[in-house]
Amino acid sequence: MEKENPAIHPAIAPLSYLLGRWRGEGEGGYPTINSFRYGEELQFSHPAPGKPVVAYSQKTWKLSSGEPMHSETGYWRPKPDGTIEVVIAQSTGLAEVLKGTYNAEDKVIKLQSELVGNASKVKQITRVFELVNGDLSYVVQMATNLSSLQPHLKAVLKKLP
Template sequence: MASESGISPPPLHPLVQPLAFLLGTWRGEGEGGFPTIQAFNYGEQIQLSHWGKPVIGYTQKTWKASSGEPMHAESGYWRPKPDGSIEVIIAQSTCLAEVQKGTFDEQSKTVSLKSAMIGNATKVNEIWRNFEVSNDELMYTVSMATSSHALQPHLRATLKKL
């Protein structure tokens, strides 16, 4: 199938194939909070794409649910490995960079990530991300630890595939 540009997308790389359930554009709503901030609701769009290489491109942006005002953005790359593990690098608009390692399961359509390294100007020490796809919904949770707070829930959202 040709894209709008008339160019057919390349075939999936064999290492990306088990994560094909993630590919596409997802849009929906989420909620967040942490002891140091007031709870909030947000809209979100995530895009996971490929170009025939053994890596998935990742972009995300959020906006205030009440006003549409931009909030947060991040982008990076997800690199699946033949043993079912995955390495992820994400750069956030807050100048926080995450290197995460985890696992994926094609049958249960899940990805679990835990920070291996975080570089930032804030005091974030650890981030865990869990993704699950069921039907045409992508659900995720993000837990975070800072220098003054233990690992705890920070974000959760449900997005529908566009």
């Protein structure tokens, strides 16, 4: 018999505020592309309470038409020492292995790519997630073979009930 509310693994507890679905809007751009706006939904879940892992999924769509744009999925593995490992597979075929830190008190997560796989142009990615007044905001920066680290995406998302 499955428990209704299984306990959260102790390693996940500092990030438990992320668990659930978040929805909002973002904007993107880069020196080599036109700026754009998008709708987005993120989901963080703890599918295996006995394991120190958070499952992550993301999808975006065009605000004007609702047409799907991008999606990615992966796993976040926080460590008791405040470090975190993240793996993300994108719908474009790109794969990211990121490492970073989280601050449970300030609710800030900073990630830096260790590896960007299957990417001909992308060389580096950083992601910073922050809880601000109950909203989840993030900034993604990217470096390519043609440019240094530049802002690429940013969004503000509200937690869904």
